[in-house]
Amino acid sequence: EAAVTQSPRNKVAVTGGKVTLSCNQTNNHNNMYWYRQDTGHGLRLIHYSYGAGSTEKGDIPDGYKASRPSQENFSLILELATPSQTSVYFCASGDAAGGGGTLYFGAGTRLSVL
């Protein structure tokens, strides 16, 4: 089965600090995604990528940057973390464009911004 690994699993950050969430996939999928999960909102797309070197904005990109330096790695960067960014973040990879393929999710990173 497709493997997506996120690190760290838990993170406590201070307001105004920089936070980097990392994601690695070993399935050679072209597409990678960052979602955040909040009660009552489900999963909301922050950024996604078609392949190495590409990043695109999702539904809620404000306050977040993304980086895809290689096929395997996709990072989410919070340059100036705020308490409103406290959430659970999921990375996913997929092998088909346009929603027709399965997304494989990591186990999530729980971020608390104090």
Place this chain on the structure above:
Amino acid sequence: QQKVQQSPESLIVPEGGMASLNCTFSDRNSQYFWWYRQHSGEGPKALMSIFSNGDKKEGRFTAHLNKASLYVSLHIKDSQPSDSALYFCAASSGSWQLIFGSGTQLTVMP
């Protein structure tokens, strides 16, 4: 922009019972529909997809799609305690984005 709404927010069914989860979507251009399941402390996992109108059965799970009514549902027959999880409906109009609903929390009571 696509909106996906799920109901009910939470559902309790007895072991062996039928669980029915509902989902409506707003974009008539939607082409791909998915159900994902998330057990506590884990990431979501794809449960099943449905791309054509009608019913699709996989074991105890049956998905139903009616594009004209902007409606998709999931029925779980002979529910088991291991089916207790958060269930997400998701829809895509063929763009890169897969839009998720807010989820239905299913609890199966032994």
